[in-house]
Amino acid sequence: MNAVSAISPSNEPKWGRLSAPVDPGDTWLCMRAQSILSGGDMGQCPPLDLRQARDVLAWYKPPH
DSSP: OOHHHHHGGGGOOOOOOOOOOOOHHHHHHHHHHHHHHHSTTSOOOOOOOHHHHHHHHHHOOOOO
């Protein structure tokens, strides 16, 4: 038995519960909607869920 295998069992990490998978596209939609709402006179936008972000993006029609 070598030194690595002798140390290994006692040093195994204790993993807690992992979070649910996050879709990068959903994160991008939420960030874009928060950016739209926090620009100009609005100030800081609170975090949005995916449904709210899609609603903001459907509402936003830039002038150009």
